[in-house]
Amino acid sequence: MPVAPKVLPELESAVLVLRDVVKTYVMGSEEVHALSGVSVSIGKNEYVAIMGPSGSGKSTLMNIIGCLDVPTSGSYSLGGEMVADKSETELADIRNRLIGFVFQTFNLIPRADVLHNVELPLIYGGVNKAKRIALAKEALDRVGLSDRLTHKPNELSGGQRQRVAIARALVFDPSIILADEPTGNLDSRTGEEIMQMLDDLHANGQTIILVTHEDNIAAHASRAIVLRDGRIESDAQVENPVRAARAEHTVLAH
Amino acid sequence: MKQLDTFVMSLQAIRGNKLRSSLTLFGIVLGVASIIAVMTAITVIQNTMEQEMSILGAQTFQVQKWPNGFSSGEERRKAMRWPAVTIAEADEIRKRVQSVDIVGAELWQFGLKLEYRDKEIETASIVGGTPEYPQNNVHFVADGRNITQMDVRAGRKVAVIGYGVANTLYPFIDPIGREIRIDGRKYEVIGVFDEKKSAFGSQYDNYVLVPISAFVNTYGLSNEDGWPRSVNITVHARTPELVDDAITETRQVIRRARGVPPGDDDNFTIFNSESSIEQFNMITRGIKIGAFVIGTIALLVAGIGIMNIMLVSVTERTREIGIRKSLGARPKDILRQFLLEAIVLCNIGGLIGVLLGFVAGNTLVQLGMSSSFESAVPVEWAVIGLVFCTVIGVLFGMLPAIRASRLNPIDALSYE
Numbered sequence: 001m002p003v004a005p006k007v008l009p010e011l012e013s014a015v016l017v018l019r020d021v022v023k024t025y026v027m028g029s030e031e032v033h034a035l036s037g038v039s040v041s042i043g044k045n046e047y048v049a050i051m052g053p054s055g056s057g058k059s060t061l062m063n064i065i066g067c068l069d070v071p072t073s074g075s076y077s078l079g080g081e082m083v084a085d086k087s088e089t090e091l092a093d094i095r096n097r098l099i100g101f102v103f104q105t106f107n108l109i110p111r112a113d114v115l116h117n118v119e120l121p122l123i124y125g126g127v128n129k130a131k132r133i134a135l136a137k138e139a140l141d142r143v144g145l146s147d148r149l150t151h152k153p154n155e156l157s158g159g160q161r162q163r164v165a166i167a168r169a170l171v172f173d174p175s176i177i178l179a180d181e182p183t184g185n186l187d188s189r190t191g192e193e194i195m196q197m198l199d200d201l202h203a204n205g206q207t208i209i210l211v212t213h214e215d216n217i218a219a220h221a222s223r224a225i226v227l228r229d230g231r232i233e234s235d236a237q238v239e240n241p242v243r244a245a246r247a248e249h250t251v252l253a254h
Numbered sequence: 255m256k257q258l259d260t261f262v263m264s265l266q267a268i269r270g271n272k273l274r275s276s277l278t279l280f281g282i283v284l285g286v287a288s289i290i291a292v293m294t295a296i297t298v299i300q301n302t303m304e305q306e307m308s309i310l311g312a313q314t315f316q317v318q319k320w321p322n323g324f325s326s327g328e329e330r331r332k333a334m335r336w337p338a339v340t341i342a343e344a345d346e347i348r349k350r351v352q353s354v355d356i357v358g359a360e361l362w363q364f365g366l367k368l369e370y371r372d373k374e375i376e377t378a379s380i381v382g383g384t385p386e387y388p389q390n391n392v393h394f395v396a397d398g399r400n401i402t403q404m405d406v407r408a409g410r411k412v413a414v415i416g417y418g419v420a421n422t423l424y425p426f427i428d429p430i431g432r433e434i435r436i437d438g439r440k441y442e443v444i445g446v447f448d449e450k451k452s453a454f455g456s457q458y459d460n461y462v463l464v465p466i467s468a469f470v471n472t473y474g475l476s477n478e479d480g481w482p483r484s485v486n487i488t489v490h491a492r493t494p495e496l497v498d499d500a501i502t503e504t505r506q507v508i509r510r511a512r513g514v515p516p517g518d519d520d521n522f523t524i525f526n527s528e529s530s531i532e533q534f535n536m537i538t539r540g541i542k543i544g545a546f547v548i549g550t551i552a553l554l555v556a557g558i559g560i561m562n563i564m565l566v567s568v569t570e571r572t573r574e575i576g577i578r579k580s581l582g583a584r585p586k587d588i589l590r591q592f593l594l595e596a597i598v599l600c601n602i603g604g605l606i607g608v609l610l611g612f613v614a615g616n617t618l619v620q621l622g623m624s625s626s627f628e629s630a631v632p633v634e635w636a637v638i639g640l641v642f643c644t645v646i647g648v649l650f651g652m653l654p655a656i657r658a659s660r661l662n663p664i665d666a667l668s669y670e
Contacts, residue, residue, distance in 0.1 A: 063664055066580070068579075068580060068663045068664050068667070069664055088584070088585055089584045089585060089586070092579065092582050092583060092584040092585070092587075093582065093584070095579075095580060095581070095582045096581065096582020096583075097582070101580050101581070103667075107573070107576075107577045107580070107667070108577075109574055109577060109578075110574075111266055111267065111270040112266065120578065120581050121581045121582055123259045124578075124581060124582040124583050124584070124587060125582060129259075168581070
């Protein structure tokens, strides 16, 4: 689905729309402008990489898209919901239902087993136990870990942990998967496996936003947004997105 | 998010930190155990007492000079100035009180020697009584016969001996018809009482009953110090429902007989099992309050420990809180999780404390008093203990839980 980057106001099929988003932190007597007017619109089933050097506002943008933070000014709508002035509880519900996070450090709960980790979003979403377990198992099956349900995170390899995290991100069928340096803590081969998994999710209709500073990772996306000094420096289609070589054990089919 | 899920999460967290959890629990366990142990011990004694008192009979009550065993020294000093209760007063009750059917009179003498041939009991008690004695004291003659009105009238030197006396003095022979020397004087054994095991000692198996007339003939109506002997009058109401009426009437009859002016206090004691139990409860109330206060202080101190450990736990699990928030945990979900964790922690301690307290309380009584106490499990105190633990959990878990729920998800996620 080709998307012209400068088309604003929002597209019909837009999943999320940010308009003139400003984020200012007050540090002592100084004001730090992390984002100074970012407008961007991302459509359904887009595969977007957000790039930029550290200090570019990339993390701040990710936090706002992920509803972990709210803009100082400007508007943000996700799945048709205006996020800007939601309460903490409403933001939690939005994160729960609309966003699947994949973190660089996996962020699994160490004491809980694999199944419980994947169940967590469903628990907070109030899904009943039987349905929860069925959905969690299905998600774990999609990332090829259905034989690791009772393992604790520390009994898994880094790649396996990240696959658990991906299963957890997609278990509640979110509007977007927000992956923050998903391969940053993995060796390049394992990283490729994870990228392939995200590629497959995208191929199956998932909207994916990838935050990274690595060009070869960003190259998987079909659109790259580059930030610098709190503004969008460029926003362009990627001509020939890289698709990871199929690793044989990956099973990502609906 | 459902309660059960939160509960499971709390258990996971507590299990994840076994050593720390159990150390934290120690204070709670001690606090609860100390309360429960004392309450259990008192309940055990109380139950046994009520049992024995009810054996004594709901239908009977006693009139005597001296207040009963649970009275204070001051009450005893006051009673010293009261006139002795007399056999004539027993007759007066028998004549005038309509609601009673059996009135017995007893005189007691303690610390006498019993002998049969070469066997002896150094210190035993002798009671001079009337034929009503067995019924009014619910201590029946198992072998031989009771003393009769004839025995009393004639002042016969016959004796019904306690089970323990029979065992010691006549180990292999039938004591009936044999001679017994009480304080050096010869009596004939006519009967043996049945065994009356008592949790409060064996004195009820180690005494002899003789006709009150024989007793008076031997020992006179004043004791060795020259004080007039005071009679214990045992009164049996016609029906259990009439006991209160009988007590009221008896009190009036004796007051009139003694000319006690209206408005003055009684110069004698009337008590039945109920009033004895009430008195016991009054004494133990102080102990109970003491145990409760000490236990409460222990629990409050333990609560501070819980708060401390929960604060540490929140800090340690900052990242976990961030993860949970990123996955959609609302502030109230986090609050509930940590609050429930504190409550569950307290209640695990409480449960252990309750069990320990039961065991300690029962053991204490068995060791300290006599093994014939029936053990008791005061369920109401177990419930109070656990409710208390829950309150402590809420009280001291609230601050850490609020702190956890207010963490900023971004800061929490990047916490190392």
